[in-house]
Amino acid sequence: MGITEKDLFPKPEWNYVFGLASYEDGVGVTSIYRFSNGYLSESNFNESLERLIKISSHEIGHMFGISHCLNANCVMNGTNSLPETDFHFARACSLCQQKLKSSLHYDHQKRLLDLKQFFEKQHFNSELSRADQDLNLLK
C-alpha cells in the first residue's frame, strides 16, 4: 500500500482519484492531496488522517479481494466525494470483516483493542465509540 502527497490521476485524460487498488497485483495507492485540500497543516491534520485511513482501508480491502459492499455503513461501500467519505465509517461491516478474516486469519478481538487504542490516541471519538460497540458484541 503506497501513500503519496501527489494528486493521483490513473491516466492523463482521467479525473483524479482518492485511491486505487489492483485485485490481481495486490497493490494499492492513496493520496492525501485531496483530503487536505492540497496543503497539510496542523489544523487539518486529523481530518486528513481520518480520510486517509478510510480510503486506505477501502483500497487494502480491494487488495485482499473484497469488492464493493452495498452496506452504506461499510468502508467497502465506494465514495465519490469528500462529504461522502466523511459520512462513512472507517470500518468494514461484519460481512466484509468475515471475508477479510477468512483470508488473513487475524485475532479479531486483538485487532479491535488495537484499533480502540489508536482511535483513543488520535481522538477519533466517533470511531472509538464504534470500536467499543464492536468489542461489546464479543462479550
Ligand SMILES: [Zn+2]
Ligand atoms: Zn473501491
Ligand SMILES: [Zn+2]
Ligand atoms: Zn461491507
